[in-house]
Amino acid sequence: MLRWGLLGTGFITHKTAKAIAASNGSEIRTIAGRNSDAVDAFQKEYSIPTVSYGYDEILADPEIDVVYIGLPNHVHHTLTIAAAKAGKAVLSEKSLTTTMEEAQALATAVRTHDTFFVEGFMYLSHPLYARLMEILADGRLGNLRAITGFYSADIWNVTNPLGRGTLYNLGCYPVSLLHLVVQTLCGQDMFATGQLAGLGNVSTHDGTICDAAVTAQFANGVLATLQSTDSYGMEHGFTIAGDKGTLTFVTNPWLPVAGRNHLRWTSYDGEVEDIYVDADHDAFYTQVKMVEASLAAGQKEAQRPSPRLTDSLEIMAFLTEWERQCLAAQQP
Template identity: 30%
Template structure:
């Protein structure tokens, strides 16, 4: 019998619960250890998900020889230093999106992954969801003809707490890094490449972070993408792929759904509606485990260059609206 894959978790905050619940899928590994600088938080999280070990600092977790891979769920601004320490310790990394807060940092982590021959993957879980595997089948079958336009929204009216990571520039807050990364990544997923031109307008809020971004992307070959991400208004959060014959619509909360449909002309010809097997995070977790067991340095589904391409684009768009 194969030994279960043993995960170490750094940063037992909100998103970490989603990861831990995903491990309840029978084909996923197990939560082996939890690390937090707040020891009580580590103790409570480990107890909730039956992890046998907890640590009050990251170094002790990195020194644990029984850990097969580490999931990083800290705020964005800590991703780079934490992932760097993991790679230098030879521990495979699955790090929450965005992998870092700049292309320069991403390039350095990719270099470290190669130098230490250690796996590195951005946890852009949406790309691994079953609904998008179905959407890919529809696209490959050319049901909607030639793809021309991808439109998406990601918007909520958030609580106005200036100390929360979403609005706090010291915690790498801002809507593009937190929400817009999904819009960008899924447009990249559709076209399989980055845009030739990108234009953004936006709203910089009182705390100095971007609270709204409206973006136009030109991929060449008469192919485009448009999206709005924002903290100030609840939008209809669909993703729609328009083609020369019809369109594919991924339903509300396109980054977190199991529902989509395909329309040709005026007629719906197919649909997909499937609940997650666990929390939804299990699909990216299984992919990371598969890659690590095979000795890969990156996932072919979310390769390093795709992550870097998106990060470079986010650097460019933030600069356009006056962010550094």
């Protein structure tokens, strides 16, 4: 049994707690947070043995095997660094951090202390993505030519401005999927060759980027266009275009469900195939099982399609450059 310590009591930690409770290979030992009322309520809801009204105690606890960081992204690096120094395995929510300097410090600590780390792009552990990898490998797309992606959610009034806006909250999802597809079809080194042109709008509410668009061109000529917003809508879209046809996510790529998930293949000669992936569990549960399997195998990071540390750093580099260009465009 893996013994988990959970940091944070927000919405996303509830999702992870339910997934851990549903697994026969894990248990929650401690819930930690700075709001004692929220911590106590969380403990009661999930029948957790112990609580911590701060983070130092949980990181020092020898009975904790894995730390889950469900706190805002601007503290991900400091808590991951502390957990790595304590020899704990870490599952930390996306985005990796909010700056490349923080991301490099996080990566250095994980490597120096030789601890397990994975960024919480939970969707990539879902069976939908094992099926996607099979489709990408079967040749039906031909040569990759273009990718388009869009993610919107009207959540501006509940986001933390320290999280630096839509790119690190929502845009990281299409960027991470773009990364997986380009890497799989074009090789491990291709994503880092991307040249970006980005634009965005700044929120009058908190001064962060609220709407953003980017075009990227990779060294092999593949083009990508992505958009992200937290100021309106509740919509998603992602299409992969090869020179033989397109593959489109019909259901939400970033919230694969327990139940039926839907892809559609369309060849340029008119053939259409609806591809369904049925799953017994949602992506939060499969993410917990991925961590269990990785640690049981003695691995220090997840295996593809879940992100490895180098993958997370490349995704972060894309996001920070996209943000830089959006902000630069605001200057007179």
